[in-house]
Amino acid sequence: MSSSSSARRAGRRGSANVRATRRPPASAPPRRPLRLLLIAGARPNFMKVAPLLREFRSRPALFDARLVHTGQHYDELMSDVFFDELEIPKPEIHLGAGSASHAVQTARIMEAFEKVLLEERPDWVVVVGDVNSTLACSVVASKMSPPVRVAHVEAGLRSRDRTMPEEINRIVTDALSDLLFTTSPDADRNLRSEGVPARRIHRVGNVMIDTLRRFVERSDRSDILARLGVAPPYALLTLHRPSNVDDRQALGRIFAALAAIGKETPVLFPAHPRTVKMVREFGLAPAEGARSGLRVLEPLGYIDFLHLEKRAALVLSDSGGVQEETTILGVPCLTLRDNTERPITLTHGTNRLVGSDTKAIVREARRMLAAGARRRRPIPLWDGKAAARIAAVLADQRTTSGAF
Ligand code: UD1
Numbered sequence: 001m002s003s004s005s006s007a008r009r010a011g012r013r014g015s016a017n018v019r020a021t022r023r024p025p026a027s028a029p030p031r032r033p034l035r036l037l038l039i040a041g042a043r044p045n046f047m048k049v050a051p052l053l054r055e056f057r058s059r060p061a062l063f064d065a066r067l068v069h070t071g072q073h074y075d076e077l078m079s080d081v082f083f084d085e086l087e088i089p090k091p092e093i094h095l096g097a098g099s100a101s102h103a104v105q106t107a108r109i110m111e112a113f114e115k116v117l118l119e120e121r122p123d124w125v126v127v128v129g130d131v132n133s134t135l136a137c138s139v140v141a142s143k144m145s146p147p148v149r150v151a152h153v154e155a156g157l158r159s160r161d162r163t164m165p166e167e168i169n170r171i172v173t174d175a176l177s178d179l180l181f182t183t184s185p186d187a188d189r190n191l192r193s194e195g196v197p198a199r200r201i202h203r204v205g206n207v208m209i210d211t212l213r214r215f216v217e218r219s220d221r222s223d224i225l226a227r228l229g230v231a232p233p234y235a236l237l238t239l240h241r242p243s244n245v246d247d248r249q250a251l252g253r254i255f256a257a258l259a260a261i262g263k264e265t266p267v268l269f270p271a272h273p274r275t276v277k278m279v280r281e282f283g284l285a286p287a288e289g290a291r292s293g294l295r296v297l298e299p300l301g302y303i304d305f306l307h308l309e310k311r312a313a314l315v316l317s318d319s320g321g322v323q324e325e326t327t328i329l330g331v332p333c334l335t336l337r338d339n340t341e342r343p344i345t346l347t348h349g350t351n352r353l354v355g356s357d358t359k360a361i362v363r364e365a366r367r368m369l370a371a372g373a374r375r376r377r378p379i380p381l382w383d384g385k386a387a388a389r390i391a392a393v394l395a396d397q398r399t400t401s402g403a404f
């Protein structure tokens, strides 16, 4: 962080350190709940806001939390299904942004969210992950007058690949955030090396894993395998990164690998709408059916997906969240990317980076299928209690921020 922006921050928030030491007198009237706006827009956000909203709503004396859905994802199977399954209350506010180019989608969210902020005047905007909705709402909140403070859940992850739109979203959101909640020590180090003061960084664990731990038993009862008429062993594939699916060559190389793997192990492929669109545009439909071993499905609900993920002999994916989930489930995961912002899944988990080279994918898939699950090291704080820790830190802001 540059010294000028540090100064701006110090100025705008006053002497936070001094205030932090000043406690209200014992006779002070109880403070009102913190007004929070929690932002969700795309599929992986829903797993992350579910435990946070549950935690905030269970403490009405401390928090008045409202959910904003930006509308970045809108298909029933990319959005509504998760509200039902993960018991997420209906969003109070829906921005209806929809799909568009990065600039247009981000601008639509920003324009609509500014109106919401002017109306709602929250104390904090809580953003999760690294999607365009995360970036858009952080920028708008930071530029309000006076600024609305931003808390970023899943801060500090870095792939060091700026061709990845999410990397830009992460860097900007973290630079603007007042509280940065991290999942792993590497994220803390990244933030510190970018000049974020230690007092803003809180390592709390992983809210996506809160959701996994809460719903894994329920997912054990899913009948998705029977509905599909599939029995283990099988591989599970997800694919949606622009570097893989917007690039005809890369997509072709991955499909060629699947053709080889499918001959040995059936591959179940719940296909992301972006991928479906690009496959059509390229006229590159992969060979499907019993002989090829590839089964293309609609996107799955969380409970069915988790059921398949837990029982897969191998997961092939370019998803961020899936690298973390397979790590906790102990399922071998081959990440079809050259880098990851989640290195802890390589060092402690079951994840291996393989890129999009056909031969490398087939070779590594065979190797991992033969080896089975790898030994894992437990990851501190990925224990199902991350949202509770975040709520505790935020609750503390009521007495230390001097905002009221
Ligand atoms: C977004 C996130 C990505 C995240 C992914 C999770 C950004 C920059 N990208 O990527 O980080 O990993 O979500 O799934 O924020 N579409 C539909 N229906 C929907 C949503 C999308 O058909 O409900 C199609 C549209 O054609 C759209 C395309 O998918 O243009 C891409 O959607 P978009 O939200 O722009 O990016 P994702 O690839 O989904």
Ligand code: UDP
Pocket: 043, 044, 047, 238, 270, 271, 298, 299, 300, 301, 302, 303, 305, 306, 318, 319, 320, 321, 322, 325
């Ligand atoms: N997921 C799901 N259905 C699917 C594919 C994925 O419920 O068909 C879940 C998966 O378990 C994880 C989340 O979606 O919790 C990951 O989202 P995604 O891969 O879209 O985004 P990323 O994590 O890459 O940003």
